Amino acid sequence: MSHPSFYSISHYELAKLAEIKASGSVYAVYLALVGHGFGSKTEVWPSINRIHQLLNGTMAKRTIERAMAFLDHHKMISRKKTYHGKIKLLAKRVAAVAAAVVSTTDENGKTTDSQIGEREQRKRKNFFRKKKSRRNGSYRSKSSHRARESQSSPNDAEVFEKVCGGFLNGLYQHQSPSPDELNAMASHRARSTDEWRHYERHLPRFIQWAETHI
DSSP states (O other), X not given: OOOOSOOOOOHHHHHHXXXXXXXXXXXXXXXXXHHHXXXXXXXXXXXXXXXXXXXTTOSOHHHHHHHHHHHHHTTSOEEOSSSSSOEEOHHHHHHHHHHHHHTTBOTTSOBOHHHHHHHHHHHHHHHHHHHHHXXXXXXXXXXXXXXXXXXXXXTHHHHHHHHHHHHHTTGGGSSOOOHHHHHHHHHHHHHTOHXXXXXXXXXXXXXXXXXXXX
């Protein structure tokens, strides 16, 4: 069976592993998991047996299971408590979102002209939407009500992660969250998703900011 040629993690993931005082076995298991998430993949399906094979059989399966439980407990990953099934690479997902947002700025760290134009268009749309909503009540309360009642769309997780990345890079110092972004935040809070709990633990200031807008 083939295996990844090399394994790499972001600075964010490395710092989180150091912060939670991960052991050598935890590092090895996490790298094996990330190796399955090639490119931008943040969901993988390796079994305990597969990880055991990747580590050349040098680590006991019970040790691998304990390492995965440790990663799950510290919200580096999210998984079902079985030997098979989907594993979400939460820490990699956060790192990828932040990197994607950073890449939208130019070399001097300034917002590009196209981004400014898009922001101005969103501001104008939001202005007229708020003006219309004020005739029948508070815009924010209506947005919040719609967000809570609407069902979660398939791309809620992607939108929520983009909001987090935008928050980390100061995007919302210049603009307000869009209705879709408000929807995504409210949906994740209402369902107490893995992503919401992960940010509660590791990025509480983002959660505090999100709760003031939904």
